[in-house]
Amino acid sequence: xxxxxxxxxxxxxxxxTPCPLKWLDNFSMRNFTNASIFDDTLPFGDGIMEIGERxxxxxxQSAMEDWFQRKGYLAKGxxxxxxxxxxxxxxxxxxxxxxxxxx
Numbered sequence: 001x002x003x004x005x006x007x008x009x010x011x012x013x014x015x016x017t018p019c020p021l022k023w024l025d026n027f028s029m030r031n032f033t034n035a036s037i038f039d040d041t042l043p044f045g046d047g048i049m050e051i052g053e054r055x056x057x058x059x060x061q062s063a064m065e066d067w068f069q070r071k072g073y074l075a076k077g078x079x080x081x082x083x084x085x086x087x088x089x090x091x092x093x094x095x096x097x098x099x100x101x102x103x
Contacts, residue, residue: 002042002050004084006057008064009047011079018047019080023073027064038063048085057082 008024009016024043038060040052051060061082068074 002040003053004051004055005044006049006051007047007081007083007085008049009081009083010068010074011081016081019068021046023068023071024049026071027067030067035063057084 008019010019011017021043028038028041028043028049038055040055041060042050044050061080064082065074065080068080069076074080
């Protein structure tokens, strides 16, 4: 079901910063009832989500950006960046704020 991992970052004063787990969780929980296309999203940690194959990254980015702005998490005009990392079958560890890929 959750076959892809993505990195989710936002622009904080010119620096890309991982979106807090709280933001990702808030978006995912909201969308379990309001937008079925995003049902296959699961927050994994700060800046990391697992998503299903049927979740389009461009629409996910747009919907997350809109939701974060309406919640006041993200300033108008601030960028939100999504990047595919790898298949969920591989392991991803977060070590001291960095991303470490392991097999």
